[in-house]
Amino acid sequence: MIRDPEAPLEGYGGSRDNVRLTSIEDAKEYIKGHGGELPWGLRD
DSSP states (O other): OTTOTTSSEEEOTTSTTOEEESOHHHHHHHHHHTTOOOOTTOOO
16 A cells, blocks of 8 residues: 555655554545545544
8 A cells, every 4th residue: 555646654764664644634535535434433
């Protein structure tokens, strides 16, 4: 996923083993855009 420019992830630190979300909103849009349902009660 880290190589997918549309994924809501970014690599950080000295290697690409470390990833983090770019933002919660980006993650929500990515999940919905790929036919998924929002987890953890993150409903719009």
